[in-house]
Amino acid sequence: MFVKYCACVFLLAAVMSAYPYMYMTESYRVGIQYAKALPMDGGSDRYRHWNNYDPFFVTITTSAKKGYVIAYLDVTATVANGGEVNFSLVRGSTGTRTMVFQLVSNHSEFLSYRYLPTG
Numbered sequence: 001m002f003v004k005y006c007a008c009v010f011l012l013a014a015v016m017s018a019y020p021y022m023y024m025t026e027s028y029r030v031g032i033q034y035a036k037a038l039p040m041d042g043g044s045d046r047y048r049h050w051n052n053y054d055p056f057f058v059t060i061t062t063s064a065k066k067g068y069v070i071a072y073l074d075v076t077a078t079v080a081n082g083g084e085v086n087f088s089l090v091r092g093s094t095g096t097r098t099m100v101f102q103l104v105s106n107h108s109e110f111l112s113y114r115y116l117p118t119g
């Protein structure tokens with residue numbers, strides 16, 4: 001969406017089990033889906049962490065292309081089955097160019113995620 005439009009912020013967290021026996025996947029959306037929105041630059045990564053009783057944090061910064069603001073942000077995080085993962089928005093909001101979010105996982109030997117801001 002263009003800069004002059006400003007979206008309200010709300011957080012919708014949906015839980016889905018993609019692979020019930022091995023993985024637990026959670027999807028998060030911040031913002032409101034907007035029909036003519038354009039996908040911006042997203043990303044994905046996967047981390048292993050061995051002491052899986054210490055929480056593992058990743059902080060990700062995501063930005064809209066020039067001249068756009070973020071209308072909504074989709075994040076999907078996967079941890080080992082029995083693990084947990086939480087999402088939090090650290091800085092920014094929909095209607096601005098940059099959002100910083102954090103994923104915290106626990107009881108999992110890996111964290112993988114992908115995210116896509118749409119503007």
Ligand SMILES: *[C@@H]1O[C@H](CO)[C@@H](O)[C@H](O)[C@H]1NC(C)=O
Nearest residue numbers: 052053054055084104106107
């Ligand atoms: C992570 O798990 C450990 C061990 O069960 C627990 O003590 C700790 O509070 C958990 N941390 C978070 C952030 O959930």
Ligand SMILES: *[C@@H]1O[C@H](CO)[C@@H](O)[C@H](O)[C@H]1NC(C)=O
Nearest residue numbers: 055056084085086104105106
């Ligand atoms: C996730 O959030 C719940 C509820 O706020 C909390 O009890 C739990 O420790 C958190 N887990 C992690 C991994 O941060």
